[in-house]
Amino acid sequence: MTDRTTPDGVLYRIRPRASRLGRLLLAGGALLLLASCRNFSVPSGSNIPTLLVGDIVMVLPFGEGPATGAPARGDMAVFRLPKERSSYFIKRVIGLPGDRIQMRNGRLFINGDMVRREPAGSYKTAVEFGSEKPVPKYREILANGRTYEVIEIQGDSGYYDNTDEYVVPASHCFVMGDNRDNSDDSRDLAAVGYIPLENFVGKPWRVLFSTAKAQMRLFKIIQ
Template identity: 50%
Template sequence: MARVDTGAKIRTKDEGGLLETVKVVVQALLIALVVRTLLFQPFNIPSGSLVPTLLVGDYLFVSKYSYGYSRHSMPFSPPLFSGRIWASEPQRGDIAVFKLPKDNSTDYIKRVIGLPGDKIQVVDGVLHINGKAVVRKRVEDYRTTDPYGRPVSVPQYDETLPNGVTHRVIERDGDHGYWDNTYVYTVPPGHFFMMGDNRDNSTDSRDESSVGFVPFENFVGRAEIIFFSIDENASAWRIWEWPWTVRWGRILDPIR
C-alpha cells in the first residue's frame, strides 16, 4: 500500500525524549518557584546572632504564608505592589526572616521582640517591654567562643516574654556588654523591633544605624523547622564526612 505524504515531520525517538525531558525540567522549575514564593523557602544560618536557638550551619525552612505576601516574598523583590496581601502580623517571640531596611535586599533573621507602639529598653542586660522587666531565669552556662575564638562558658537564661513565649538567651559579655544598656525605643506603627538571642553578639534593632525598626512589608516569613545541620567548620558538600560532622540531633527540630 502506498503511503501518502502529508507534509508532517515525523519526530525521532531521540527528539521526542529530549522534548519530554525539557518539559519535565520546566515544570519542575515552575513548581519549585511556586513553592519558594508561596509556601516555603530554605535558608542557612551564617552567623551566631541567634545562638543558642539557631547555630551556624543550621539549614531551615521559612514559611512564606505566615505573614501574608509582599514584594519581598518573591525572588529579587520586584516592585509589583506595596504593602502586604492576606496579611497576618508577626507575634512576639516569632523568629522571622526579613529584608534589611537599610538596603531592602539583605536577608536577616532575628526574634520579634517589640510590636507596633511598644516601648523597648535594655537595662543592665535585662529586657524591658513597656516599662516592665521581662522575666528571665538563670540556667546552666552555655559553651561558646569569645571574640578571639577561645572556648568559654557564658551565662544563659530562660527569658519569658509577656505573651508567655519562653526562649533561651545568652550574655557572652555578662550584663554589661555594648548593647546591655540602651535608651527607650518606641516602635513606630507598622514596624517591629527585632533582637538576637545571643544578646552581646547580635546586630539588631538596637543598632538603628545598621538595622533599626523593621517595616512589616520587609518580612519574608517565619522560621519553622531545621531540616539539616552541620558543624560550623565543616562543609555540607563533603558527604563522606557527614557521619561525624552532621548534627543529627537537630534535624527536624521545630524552631521556637
C-alpha cells in the same frame, strides 16, 4: 471504634483504618506545606543558642501552616534589611508597633515592665584563638507566654545591655538576636533599626538539617 465480642464473649474493639482518601489528603497537605517553604542558611552566631552557624532553616510565609498572619511577639522571623533589601536577616520579634523597648543592665523591658528571666545553665561558645568558654544562658518568658533561651557573652554589661528607650513606629517591629552581646539588630538604629512589616518574609519553622559540628538538629522545631 467498633465494639465486637469473640465467640467466648470477650469484648474487644476494632479501630477503623483511615480511609485512602484521608491518607491522600493528609499527604497532599504536607506536600503543599513543604512546597510553600523557603530554605535559608544561617551564616552567623547572632541567634545562638536557638540557631547555629550552618543551620538550614525552613521558613513559612506568614499566614501559612503554623505561621500566623503577621509576626507575633517572640517569633523568630526572616526579614529584608530596610537599608539593603537584598540582605536577609533572622532575628526574634521583641517589639510591636507602639511598644517601648529598653535594655537596663542586661534586662529587657517592654512597655516599662521587666521581662521575666530565669537561669538556664551555661553555653559553651567560641572565643579568641579557637577556644571555647561557658557563658551565662537564660530563659526569657514574655507576657504572652512565649519562651526562648538567650546567652550573655559579656554578662549583663555588654555594649547594648544599657540603652535609651526605643519607641516602635506604626507598621514596624523591633527585633533582637538571642546572642544578646553579639547581634546586629534593632538596637543599632543606624545599621538595622525598626523593621517595616512589609519587609518580613516568613517564620523559621524547623531546622531542615545542619552542618554545625556535634549537633543533632535534623528537623528540629525552632522555638
